[in-house]
Structure formats: C-alpha cells, structure tokens
Amino acid sequence: xxxxxxxxxxxxxxxxxxxxxxxxxxxxxxxxxxxxxxxxxxxxxxxxxxxxxxxxxxxxxxxxxxxxxxxxxxxxxxxxxxxxxxxxxxxxxxxxxxxxxxxxxxxxxxxxxxxxxxxxxxxxxxxxxxxxxxxxxxxxxxxxxxxxxxxxxxxxxxxxxxxxxxxxxxxxxxxxxxxxxxxxxxxxxxxxxxxxxxxxxxxxxxxxxxxxxxxxxxxxxxxxxxxxxxxxxxxxxxxxxxxxxxxxxxxxxxxxxxxxxxxxxxxxxxxxxxxxxxxxxxxxxxxxxxxxxxxxxxxxxxxxxxxxxxxxxxxxxxxxxxxxxxxxxxxxxxxxxxxxxxxxxxxxxxxxxxxxxxxxxxxxxxxxxxxxxxxxxxxxxxxxxxxxxxxxxxxxxxxxxxxxxxx
Amino acid sequence: xxxxxxxxxxxxxxxxxxxxxxxxxxxxxxxxxxxxxxxxxxxxxxxxxxxxxxxxxxxxxxxxxxxxxxxxxxxxxxxxxxxxxxxxxxxxxxxxxxxxxxxxxxxxxxxxxxxxxxxxxxxxxxxxxxxxxxxxxxxxxxxxxxxxxxxxxxxxxxxxxxxxxxxxxxxxxxxxxxxxxxxxxxxxxxxxxxxxxxxxxxxxxxxxxxxxxxxxxxxxxxxxxxxxxxxxxxxxxxxxxxxxxxxxxxxxxxxxxxxxxxxxxxxxxxxxxxxxxxxxxxxxxxxxxxxxxxxxxxxxxxxxxxxxxxxxxxxxxxxxxxxxxxxxxxxxxxxxxxxxxxxxxxxxxxxxxxxxxxxxxxxxxxxxxxxxxxxxxxxxxxxxxxxxxxxxxxxxxxxxxxxxxxx
Numbered sequence: 001x002x003x004x005x006x007x008x009x010x011x012x013x014x015x016x017x018x019x020x021x022x023x024x025x026x027x028x029x030x031x032x033x034x035x036x037x038x039x040x041x042x043x044x045x046x047x048x049x050x051x052x053x054x055x056x057x058x059x060x061x062x063x064x065x066x067x068x069x070x071x072x073x074x075x076x077x078x079x080x081x082x083x084x085x086x087x088x089x090x091x092x093x094x095x096x097x098x099x100x101x102x103x104x105x106x107x108x109x110x111x112x113x114x115x116x117x118x119x120x121x122x123x124x125x126x127x128x129x130x131x132x133x134x135x136x137x138x139x140x141x142x143x144x145x146x147x148x149x150x151x152x153x154x155x156x157x158x159x160x161x162x163x164x165x166x167x168x169x170x171x172x173x174x175x176x177x178x179x180x181x182x183x184x185x186x187x188x189x190x191x192x193x194x195x196x197x198x199x200x201x202x203x204x205x206x207x208x209x210x211x212x213x214x215x216x217x218x219x220x221x222x223x224x225x226x227x228x229x230x231x232x233x234x235x236x237x238x239x240x241x242x243x244x245x246x247x248x249x250x251x252x253x254x255x256x257x258x259x260x261x262x263x264x265x266x267x268x269x270x271x272x273x274x275x276x277x278x279x280x281x282x283x284x285x286x287x288x289x290x291x292x293x294x295x296x297x298x299x300x301x302x303x304x305x306x307x308x309x310x311x312x313x314x315x316x317x318x319x320x321x322x323x324x325x326x327x328x329x330x331x332x333x334x335x336x337x338x339x340x341x342x343x344x345x346x347x348x349x350x351x352x353x354x355x356x357x358x359x360x361x362x363x364x365x366x367x368x369x370x371x372x373x374x375x376x377x378x379x380x381x382x383x384x385x386x387x388x389x390x391x392x393x394x395x396x397x398x399x400x401x402x403x404x405x406x407x
Numbered sequence: 408x409x410x411x412x413x414x415x416x417x418x419x420x421x422x423x424x425x426x427x428x429x430x431x432x433x434x435x436x437x438x439x440x441x442x443x444x445x446x447x448x449x450x451x452x453x454x455x456x457x458x459x460x461x462x463x464x465x466x467x468x469x470x471x472x473x474x475x476x477x478x479x480x481x482x483x484x485x486x487x488x489x490x491x492x493x494x495x496x497x498x499x500x501x502x503x504x505x506x507x508x509x510x511x512x513x514x515x516x517x518x519x520x521x522x523x524x525x526x527x528x529x530x531x532x533x534x535x536x537x538x539x540x541x542x543x544x545x546x547x548x549x550x551x552x553x554x555x556x557x558x559x560x561x562x563x564x565x566x567x568x569x570x571x572x573x574x575x576x577x578x579x580x581x582x583x584x585x586x587x588x589x590x591x592x593x594x595x596x597x598x599x600x601x602x603x604x605x606x607x608x609x610x611x612x613x614x615x616x617x618x619x620x621x622x623x624x625x626x627x628x629x630x631x632x633x634x635x636x637x638x639x640x641x642x643x644x645x646x647x648x649x650x651x652x653x654x655x656x657x658x659x660x661x662x663x664x665x666x667x668x669x670x671x672x673x674x675x676x677x678x679x680x681x682x683x684x685x686x687x688x689x690x691x692x693x694x695x696x697x698x699x700x701x702x703x704x705x706x707x708x709x710x711x712x713x714x715x716x717x718x719x720x721x722x723x724x725x726x727x728x729x730x731x732x733x734x735x736x737x738x739x740x741x742x743x744x745x746x747x748x749x750x751x752x753x754x755x756x757x758x759x760x761x762x763x764x765x766x767x768x769x770x771x772x773x774x775x776x777x778x779x780x781x782x783x784x785x786x787x788x789x790x791x792x793x794x795x796x797x798x799x800x801x802x803x804x805x806x807x808x809x810x811x812x813x814x
Contacts, residue, residue, distance in 0.1 A: 011591040011592055011594060011595035011603070012591050012594060012595075014598075015594075024620070028619060031619065032584070032587060036587075036588075036591050050660070050661055053692070054641060054642075054692065055640065055641030055642070055692060055693070055696065056621050056622070056624075056625035056629075056632075056640075056641065058624070058628065059628060063621070064621030064622075064624045064625050064628075065620065065621045065641075066621075067621070068618060068619050068620060068621035068624065069619055069620070069621070134748075134749075134750065134751060134771075135748070138728050139728075139730060140658060140660065140728065142639050142644050142656055142658055142730075143656050143658060143728065143729060143730025144730065146646070146654075146655075146656045146730055146731065146732040146733070147730045147731055147732070147733055147738075148733070148735075148738060149733055149734050149735035149736075149737065149738050150573065150574050151637075151656075151732060152732060152733070152734045152735065153573045153574075153735065154561075154570070154572065154573050154574075155562060155563065155570055156562070156563070156566060156568075156570065159563060161563075161637070161646070161654070162637075162646070162654065162732050163561070163562055163563065163570060163636075163637065164636075164637040164639075164646070164656070165561065165572070165574075165576075166557065166560045166561050166640065167557050167560075167561075167572075167576060167616075168620075169572075169574060169576035169579070169580070172576070172580050172616055173576070173579050173580050173583055174769075176580055176583030176584050176586075176587055177439070177583050177769060177770060179583075179587040180439060180443075180583055180586040180587045180590060180770075181443075181770045183587060183590035183591060183594060184418040184419050184443050184590060184770075185418055185772070186594065187418060187419060187422075187590060187593065187594070188418035188419075190597065191421075196418070196772055196773065197772075197773055197774070198770060198771065198772055199770075199771040199774065200769055200770055200771070201751075201769065203749070203751075204749075204751040204767075204769035204771075205769045207738070207749055207751050207752055207766060207769075208751055208766040208767070208768065208769045209574075209579055210735065210738070211475060211752060211764055211765055211766035212435060212438065212475050212476055212766060213431070213472065213475060213476070213575075214463050214470070214471030214472045214473075214474070214475035214476070214763075215463070215471075215735055216735065216738060216739055216742070216752070216764040217463075217465070217471045217475065217760075217763040217764050218463035218471050218735070219734075219735035219736045219738070219739050220736075220739045220763075220764055221465065221466060221471075222463075223736050224734045224735055224736045225463075225735065229570075229571075230558075230568070230569075230570065230571040232549050232571075233462065233463075233573065234461060234462030234463065234472075235461075235462070237549050239553070239568070239569070239571070247553075247568070247569065248553075249549055249550050249553045249558075249571070251547060251549055251550060253457070253547065254457055285460070285461065285462060286462070289462065321545050321546075321547065321550065322550060323546060323549075323550025323551065323553055323554045324553065324554055325553040325554070325558060325559060325569050326553070326554055326555070326556055326559070327556050327559045327626075327631045328556035328559065328560065328617065328622055328623065328625070328626035328631055328632065329556075329626045329627075329630050329631045330556065331554075331555060331556050331614070331617070331623060331626070332623055332626050332627045335623070341541075341542070342541075342610070342611075342614055343541065344541060344608075344610075344611040344614050344615055345614055345618060345623070353624075356621075356624040356627075357618055357623040357624050357627055358618055359614060359615040359618035359619060360611075360615070361615065362581075362584060362607055362608065362611035362612045362614075362615045363584060363587075363588045363591075363605060363606075363607055364541075364605065364606040364607070364611075365592070365603055365604075365605055366603065366604060367604070367606065
C-alpha cells in the first residue's frame with residue numbers, strides 16, 4: 001500500500017503470506033497484514049470464490065464488499081479442483097525462506113490443503129486456520145452472535161425479541177486475532193525454527209469474549225441481564241435528541257465526566273438535590289447506573305431545547321464525553337466536506353468502479369497513516385507471482401493458462 | 408497461564424510487556440499476549456485505576472469485569488502521582504533486553520509518560536498507544552459506534568430510533584489490532600533495531616472497518632441502508648421461533664446451504680413454484696435477499712410447528728447453516744451441564760470471588776487450548792517485579808512501601 005506522504009515500507013515488509021480464505025475474518029486479517037507492509041497473495045478459484053460478488057454491489061456490478069476487504073493484496077486465480085492447480089497452491093504456500101511459509105485460510109473439507117500436507121512440504125510452515133466451531137463445524141458471525149447471548153441482550157428495552165447485530169463484529173475480532181496469532185507463531189519460528197498449526201474458531205472468539213467481559217460469571221450469579229435499550233451498562237450513558245432532530249450519545253464513566261454534564265446543562269443543583277432526596281451518590285458508577293432513568297429525564301428537556309451545535313459547544317467546553325449519532329450517509333457527507341477531520345479515510349480509484357471511500361490502516365507508525373490502495377483484478381498477479389515465487393517460465397505459464405489451470 | 412494438559416510455554420514466552428492501560432481495549436490485548444505466553448505486567452495506581460471496580464460485580468464486591476479482563480498478568484501498584492513512582496514505571500517500561508521495552512497504554516494527559524520520554528531512556532522502545540480519536544480526544548466504544556453509523560443501521564425495522572450495541576466490539580477489535588501492531592513492531596525491531604511509536608485511535612478502528620466492509624461506498628452510491636431488523640443483509644438469513652418457544656438463526660450464504668433449507672423443511676417445491684411466479688432465482692444471494700420476506704413467511708409455519716430438538720435434527724441432517732439463540736444464562740447452563748462441548752470455556756478459582764467461568768485463548772496452537780488463570784490481586788507482584796526487573800533490594804522495597812510509593 002502506498003501513499004504519497006508515506007514512503008516507508010512498513011514493519012512487515014518482506015513477509016510473504018498466502019491467503020486462501022473467503023468472506024470477512026480471514027481476508028480482513030490478510031488486508032491488515034498487507035497494510036503493515038507484507039506481500040499478501042490472495043488465491044481464489046478461477047472466476048472468484050463465493051464472496052467475490054457479495055453485497056453491497058457497485059452499480060458496475062463489482063462488489064464493494066470484495067474490493068474493500070481485499071485492497072493491496074496480490075491476486076492469483078487457480079483452478080483448485082485440478083491436481084496441477086492444487087500443486088501450484090501448495091508450492092506457493094510452502095515456498096522456502098524465513099519470511100515465507102505463512103498461510104491464512106478458512107477452508108472446510110479440503111484434505112489436500114491440510115496442515116499435514118503443508119508440513120510435509122515445509123516442516124516449519126505456519127498455518128492459521130479459521131473455522132466456524134472448534135470441531136470444524138459451520139458457523140458464521142450471525143449464528144455465533146445469537147448463540148453467545150449477545151442478541152438477547154441487545155435492543156430496545158421493550159423489544160419482544162432478541163436483536164441481531166448488523167456489524168459482523170466477531171469476524172473482525174477473529175481477523176485481528178488471526179493476525180496476532182500469525183505474528184506470534186512467526187516470532188516463535190524465528191527463535192526456535194518450529195512451525196505452527198494454529199486454529200481459531202469464530203465460536204470460540206465469541207465465547208472467550210463474553211467470558212473475558214465477565215458476563216458469563218455475571219449471568220451465573222445474577223441470571224440474565226435485562227435488556228436496557230440504549231442505556232450503557234454499569235454507569236451513566238444514554239442517547240438524547242436535540243431540538244433540530246439530531247441525536248447524541250452522552251457518557252459519564254468518571255466523576256469528572258459526570259460533573260461536566262451538570263456544568264454543561266446547568267443541572268448541577270438539580271442533581272445535588274436529587275442525590276439528597278434519593279440518598280444516592282452520582283459521583284459513583286453504581287449511583288449513576290441505578291438512577292439512570294431519572295438522570296436522563298432531568299437532562300432530556302435541556303437537549304430538546306438546544307440545537308446540535310449548541311449542544312456540541314456546551315458539552316465540549318465542559319469536557320463531557322459524548323459523540324454524535326450519524327448515519328452512514330452522514331459519515332460520507334462529512335468525509336466529502338472535510339468537516340470531521342477523519343483523515344484515516346482516503347479516496348481510492350478502484351478499477352471498474354471509480355472513486356471509492358477507503359481507509360488507511362488504523363495503526364499509525366511514527367504518526368503516519370499507511371494510505372490505501374485498490375483491490376487487484378482477479379488473477380491480476382497470477383503470472384508475476386508464479387514466475388517470481390515458483391520460477392515458472394513464460395512457456396509454463398502459457399500452458400497453464402491454455403489448460404485453464406490458472407487465470 | 409497454565410492448564411494441566413498444556414505445559415508448553417507459549418509462542419511469546421520470554422517477552423515482557425508493560426501494560427499501563429484501563430478499560431477494555433488495552434487490557435484485552437494485554438491479556439491475549441499473556442495467554443500466548445508473554446509476561447504481561449499490568450501497572451495500576453495504588454488502589455486501582457478507574458476500571459478496578461467496574462460492573463458487573465461479584466457479590467463479594469470484586470469486579471467480574473476487571474478480574475476477567477486481567478487474568479494471567481502480573482500486577483504492580485505504583486503511586487504514579489509521585490516522581491519516584493513515575494521513575495519506577497518508566498524504568499520498568501524501558502528496562503533493557505531484546506524481549507523488553509514493549510509498552511501498551513491508553514493514557515491521556517500524562518506527558519511524563521510520553522513516547523519521547525520513553526525513547527530517551529531506551530531508543531528502541533516500542534510503545535503502542537491506544538486513544539479515543541486520532542487527535543487524542545476522548546471517545547469510547549459507545550460514542551464511536553454511534554458516530555460511524557452502526558447504531559443507525561441496527562435494530563428492529565420499525566424502531567423509531569437507532570439501537571446501540573451492548574457488546575463493546577470496537578474495544579475488542581482495537582485490542583487485537585494493538586497486539587498485531589505490537590508484534591509487527593517487534594518483528595521490525597528484531598530485524599532493524601528500530602523502535603516504534605504506534606498510535607491506534609478507537610474512532611479510526613471503527614471508520615476503517617465500515618470502509619473495509621464497503622459500507623461507506625455503498626452509502627455514497629445508494630444513500631442509507633434501511634434498517635431491516637434481524638434479516639441478514641445481502642443474502643438469506645433471519646430468525647425463527649419454534650413450537651416450544653426457542654429461537655434460531657437460519658442462514659443461507661451458498662446454494663448448498665439454501666437447498667438444505669428446502670430439504671429440511673419440505674418446502675423445496677414451494678420455493679420452486681415461487682421462483683417461477685416471481686421470476687426469481689433463490690440460488691443466488693440477490694434472489695434470496697430480494698425475496699427474504701416471502702421466503703421467511705413460507706418457512707415460519709414449519710418452525711412454529713416443530714420443537715427446537717426436531718428443528719435441530721432436521722437442519723443439521725440436511726446440512727443447513729444455523730445456530731440457536733441463547734441467553735447468557737443459557738450459555739452458562741450449557742457450560743455447567745457440559746452439553747455444548749464448548750471446551751474453550753474453563754472454570755477458574757478467582758481469589759476473593761470463588762469459581763468463575765473463564766476462557767482459554769480462542770487461539771489453539773497444536774490443537775491445544777491455553778487454559779486460563781486467575782487475575783492477580785492488585786499489587787500482588789510489585790515486589791517480585793521490581794526486584795527482578797530493576798534489581799531493587801528488600802530494603803529499597805521496604806522504603807517504597809513505607810513511603811506509599813508502591814503497594
């Protein structure tokens with residue numbers, strides 16, 4: 001990935017990673033590694049994998065989804081149903097060198113691509129395998145999120161049913177878990193020479209997270225947490241509407257942030273009197289949480305009587321912790337107007353589509369953003385990669401193209 | 408972290424990481440590194456940081472949140488308001504050695520702990536700094552999630568308002584982004600000798616994600632995506648209720664998964680006839696998504712007439728992609744009964760609380776789970792760490808304790 005202002009090669013420059021994965025988890029991880037400077041070679045079947053045309057689509061018919069999740073990678077297209085195609089992929093994945101033999105995949109039911117096969121060809125290969133459940137069973141973000149209790153906790157307090165996520169959070173967490181695991185395995189290999197077979201189940205990522213947040217122990221002790229709508233759990237946080245129809249999220253996680261709210265809205269004396277009448281202490285998380293509804297009721301008229309801009313000024317001047325609600329189109333509008341100073345976002349020319357709103361890596365090294373790059377055309381780098389990594393000649397490549405083994 | 412079945416030291420064994428962070432993002436990342444074998448030293452102010460008693464709480468008053476997010480780390484408590492305390496922390500963070508000088512923090516307004524100060528003491532220090540916004544402004548998961556358009560897209564189709572997440576997804580993604588960045592920086596340092604100052608803003612993590620999913624380009628082209636309740640976007644997926652009051656999420660992302668649904672529910676002929684009358688092709692993502700409501704309507708009576716167990720059998724036998732809805736208490740019950748074979752979950756004795764439901768890392772190396780460990784008592788390792796890393800004598804430590812500089 002390059003950006004005119006950032007010409008350094010990135011901390012992972014020199015690593016070669018073969019990505020044979022589809023959808024979000026594996027590819028988002030692979031893209032992160034590419035943004036950090038690695039040469040990530042994404043291998044797809046000829047014509048693309050199951051995710052190649054996934055929605056949302058550009059009006060050109062190309063997939064915004066695929067082209068956004070696979071930026072800056074090299075693209076190789078191989079007929080992986082043929083013996084010769086499989087041999088090419090295995091050779092790519094296990095090509096020698098201390099910075100190669102790094103594989104990210106999420107395949108099911110492809111025994112010819114097992115760790116054993118890879119390790120036979122390269123004993124110190126590192127394979128990061130993402131799966132649905134720990135037994136290798138099928139699961140996706142949308143089924144895992146319901147199974148670990150998140151949908152049941154989410155949604156308006158009066159919703160009769162659980163509310164699903166739209167954001168595939170588990171996929172994104174799993175992607176960064178996979179990149180962490182790959183770099184950890186590489187660290188070990190650099191020290192010891194040993195390869196690794198690493199498995200990460202999406203269901204395990206989710207179960208570990210709800211355990212890590214203490215929510216399983218909470219449920220074991222107290223039973224299920226009632227749905228509490230847009231209120232933040234365990235302290236004070238909720239949304240408010242302004243006089244001009246905007247909405248904001250206001251949060252007080254610290255005593256200072258709480259005091260700022262009273263200051264900004266002129267309600268400090270109201271809350272002082274309330275604390276006394278309720279024998280409560282709003283300077284504490286538990287005091288604010290227990291009385292969140294009356295606190296919100298006291299604040300609501302103030303926001304309803306002020307515009308968003310007035311609210312912004314008052315809250316910001318007072319040092320309150322808050323953020324606006326925006327729609328996705330609102331994020332786009334702010335980006336186009338340059339009003340939000342969200343310089344992680346960058347426009348990129350995507351062949352076949354045109355200008356798309358893309359992003360640098362959120363990881364800034366030495367205060368610089370990585371910049372972005374377009375996604376490759378499918379098979380754009382097949383010849384380059386096969387000649388560079390496997391030493392295939394033009395004649396070899398011609399034969400493979402003619403046979404339909406590569407594209 | 409140890410487990411009777413897994414005695415290998417972990418791929419990051421030997422690394423020493425100083426974590427001076429609070430809440431979820433930094434600490435969840437630090438815990439992942441500890442689970443991978445690193446010595447993670449979490450430094451807190453005396454008496455704990457702002458997150459030490461965050462909800463949910465055990466009936467003992469200890470925090471399930473803190474003890475679940477900080478398992479397996481060493482705990483050091485230092486009065487970081489004193490010059491001598493700050494000196495101790497800086498010395499810990501910049502102690503020499505190729506496997507040290509690794510810092511994860513999320514501090515605001517502590518110039519004595521800046522990268523410049525750290526780098527003056529150790530030129531190749533690696534500092535991973537997590538912040539709210541890229542300018543260093545305050546932001547938390549709950550404000551970022553609303554600002555990047557996610558809350559607006561989430562919730563029942565008829566909900567008049569945006570619906571907040573309960574899961575702090577951005578914090579968890581940021582935590583794994585931080586661990587990836589740390590290991591990438593270490594990789595570079597091992598090769599080049601150079602340290603790194605790395606910044607990760609929570610707001611950037613979220614903006615990058617919605618860009619990476621193609622959602623900003625979609626909104627730029629089509630405007631906002633309407634809220635569509637529990638329907639999965641872009642293919643077929645939605646929830647159904649069974650005759651015995653259970654709920655499941657059913658998904659068809661591939662033609663085979665779609666065929667399985669018709670097979671399991673005896674509706675293949677209905678859908679064939681519908682395809683003809685609608686001139687639709689349900690074998691495609693777009694065909695299924697466009698007609699998701701009538702597809703769901705056709706399927707709903709079948710699920711309403713069958714129990715969860717009958718549904719489980721039929722869907723599983725047919726090879727459908729589905730998952731149950733569980734409450735958090737349901738996850739706990741299945742864990743206790745051993746019915747779900749979710750062996751990533753492990754029980755741990757947490758001093759002060761008792762048995763808690765904890766988790767191994769979701770990352771399995773060589774097919775083994777890492778096991779888990781309790782969280783330390785605050786300051787449990789202060790003396791060990793200060794003597795081991797800084798060479799302080801018993802007399803030094805005694806003086807520091809007496810002065811209230813450490814605990």
